[in-house]
Amino acid sequence: MTDKDEHPSSTHPPLPPPPEDEQFARLRLLRSRRVGIATFRRLLAEHGTAQNALAALPEVARAAGVSGYQICPEGVIYAELKAARAARARLLVQGEPSYPALLNDLSDAPPFLWMIGDPDVLARPMISLVGARNASSLGTRMAKALARDLGAAGYVVVSGLARGVDAAAHTAALETGTLAVQAGGVDVIYPPENAELARNIAATGVRLTEQPMGLQPMARHFPPRNRIISGLSPATIVVEAASRSGSLITARDALDQGRDVLAVPGHPFDARASGCNMLIRDGATLVRSAADVLEVLSPLEQHRVNAPVVPPAPKRNLRETADLHVQILSRLGPSPLAEDQLIRDLKVQPAQVAPALVDLELDGQITRRPGGLLTRVV
Numbered sequence: 588m589t590d591k592d593e594h595p596s597s598t599h600p601p602l603p604p605p606p607e608d609e610q611f612a613r614l615r616l617l618r619s620r621r622v623g624i625a626t627f628r629r630l631l632a633e634h635g636t637a638q639n640a641l642a643a644l645p646e647v648a649r650a651a652g653v654s655g656y657q658i659c660p661e662g663v664i665y666a667e668l669k670a671a672r673a674a675r676a677r678l679l680v681q682g683e684p685s686y687p688a689l690l691n692d693l694s695d696a697p698p699f700l701w702m703i704g705d706p707d708v709l710a711r712p713m714i715s716l717v718g719a720r721n722a723s724s725l726g727t728r729m730a731k732a733l734a735r736d737l738g739a740a741g742y743v744v745v746s747g748l749a750r751g752v753d754a755a756a757h758t759a760a761l762e763t764g765t766l767a768v769q770a771g772g773v774d775v776i777y778p779p780e781n782a783e784l785a786r787n788i789a790a791t792g793v794r795l796t797e798q799p800m801g802l803q804p805m806a807r808h809f810p811p812r813n814r815i816i817s818g819l820s821p822a823t824i825v826v827e828a829a830s831r832s833g834s835l836i837t838a839r840d841a842l843d844q845g846r847d848v849l850a851v852p853g854h855p856f857d858a859r860a861s862g863c864n865m866l867i868r869d870g871a872t873l874v875r876s877a878a879d880v881l882e883v884l885s886p887l888e889q890h891r892v893n894a895p896v897v898p899p900a901p902k903r904n905l906r907e908t909a910d911l912h913v914q915i916l917s918r919l920g921p922s923p924l925a926e927d928q929l930i931r932d933l934k935v936q937p938a939q940v941a942p943a944l945v946d947l948e949l950d951g952q953i954t955r956r957p958g959g960l961l962t963r964v965v
Contacts (some may be wrong), residue, residue, distance in 0.1 A: 610680065611664060612637035617698055618667075618799060619644060619659040624695050670800035674774040676701045679795070685709065693818045693844060697797035701773040704793035708743055708764050713819050714884065715745040715841070717834045718752025718826035719859045726752055726827035726859065729851055731759035733824060736877035738763025742884070743792070745819050747812060748781055752826050752834075761787055766819065769796040770812040771804030813837040814844075822847035822883060824874060828862030835862045838871070845941045847883055849874045869948075869955035870926075911935065911943050916963060919953060923960035 616637045617627050622644070630640035630647070641658050648656035671678065679686050679700040687709050690696045702709075714737050718730060734744045734756040744760035746753040748767040757765045767788050771777055773796045776785045788794055797815065798808060813836050817823045823841040825848070828834035838848045849872040853860020867873050872883055911933075918924065918932055930940050944961070947953045954962050 609637055610678075612641060614667070614678075614699060615659045615661065615664045616640055616644070618663060620656070621648070621653070624698065627698060667800045670772075670774060671701060674703060674800065676703050676773050676800065677706065679709075687819055689713070689820065690815070690818050693814065695814065696818070697815065700795050700797055701800060702793055702795040703773050704789045704795075705791065706793070708766060708793045711743045711764060712741060712884075713745050713766065714742045714880065715816050715820045715823040715837070716752070716756045716826065717746055717813075717816060717823065717828075717837045718756075719828055719832065719834065720749050720751040720753075721859065722751035722755070722827050723857070723859060726851075726853075727755040730755040730826045733826070733851075733874070733877050733880065734759035734765070735763075737880060738765070740877065740881055745816055747809075747816055747833075747837075748777075748785060748788075748794070749833075750778055750781070754781055754784060756826075757784055757788055761791055765792040767792070767794045768812055768815045768819070769794060769804070770798070770808040772796060772798055772800045772802040774800055775803055777804045809833055810836055814840040817841035817846060818844055820846070822849060822880070824880060825850045825863050825866060825871075827851070827853060827859045828866075829858055830861040830865060832862055835866075838862075838866055839945065842945050843942050845937060847872065849880060849883060851875075870960070908943065908946075911939065912947060915940070915943060915947060916952060919961055919963035921962055921965055923956050923962050926961055929961060 613631075616622060616630065617624075619641075622630070630644070631637065634640040634643055644658050645656045679702055681691070681696055681698050685706055686700070716730060716734060716737075718726060722730070730752045738744055738760040743764040743766055744756050745766045745768065746756045748754070748757065748769055753767075757767060765788055767785065769775070769777070773794055776782045785794060797811070798804075802808075810833070813833060817837050817840040823837060823846060825834050825838050828838075828850075838850075841848050848866060850863040850866040851874045852867055853863055855864065872879065874880055914933055915929065918929055926940075926944070930937050933940060944953065948955060952964055954964055956962060
């Protein structure tokens with residue numbers, strides 16, 4: 588046997604992992620019907636390994652009233668891995684160093700992400716920027732200016748590869764670094780007119796998704812995509828958003844995740860600005876230029892650098908959540924109270940208070956005022 592035989596060329600495609608490989612089994616478990624992220628984690632916790640969880644899954648499904656359940660076939664995972672090799676996609680696994688650090692803060696963080704591009708981009712500080720698909724000329728100009736200036740300040744601009752504001756932000760940040768979170772497979776470009784932009788992003792930045800290779804995006808895939816956009820950075824900027832829009836879903840995700848929300852104001856008569864104006868009314872930071880964003884980001888980044896590593900806030904059950912709602916409402920009245928003061932009074936971690944406040948706001952029991960003030964609706 589020659590040395591060449593002993594050391595095959597590095598350009599030869601690697602063999603697929605055997606089906607008993609734990610990572611292969613975990614991907615197979617996550618791709619099985621009716622297994623979402625919460626179920627995936629519960630099954631692993633209960634059964635120890637993905638192999639054991641796969642073996643138990645048909646019985647779990649039968650106990651839940653699902654007859655004839657079949658787990659994801661091995662061939663489906665082999666096909667996904669083959670498609671990933673063809674697209675030069677890389678699998679990011681939660682718990683490994685290459686996985687985006689801030690996503691670990693999410694209770695529903697994706698166990699796996701497919702990415703195409705430069706992995707070094709994932710280690711840099713990020714800022715999320717989203718907005719209207721039917722953006723005005725002024726809106727796209729603002730998005731480009733913010734993305735260009737924030738990129739020059741060292742931030743990777745994160746957006747969703749959509750038409751309008753997203754495309755403008757990605758385009759302006761190509762030279763400094765941009766990350767596109769896709770709703771479908773990382774090898775499926777949507778909308779089609781952004782194909783060249785997607786190729787350019789892959790060359791200098793990153794495209795990523797939690798969805799399987801080859802998946803054509805559908806409407807239901809976009810809201811889960813939005814939580815990743817907001818989850819990758821400490822703050823989300825909204826540039827033009829209607830009162831009911833995907834951009835506001837992203838802003839709400841950011842609030843749920845304990846992240847900052849910033850918004851560019853618009854004319855009261857422009858429906859595309861109604862969502863941004865509403866966010867500002869409810870306490871979002873008003874953005875006139877990148878300087879306003881950097882003023883918010885600097886203390887956030889400094890806090891992240893200097894803060895000691897602490898475990899995430901413990902999850903609360905329904906009873907504890909209800910009790911927290913009661914405590915919040917008992918401390919609020921018609922007179923405005925600063926959110927920071929409320930958190931100090933409650934002696935509860937901010938990460939637990941933020942989603943509770945969003946719940947109460949959506950229920951119409953509290954109202955956010957400018958300056959981070961809260962009042963109870965009576």
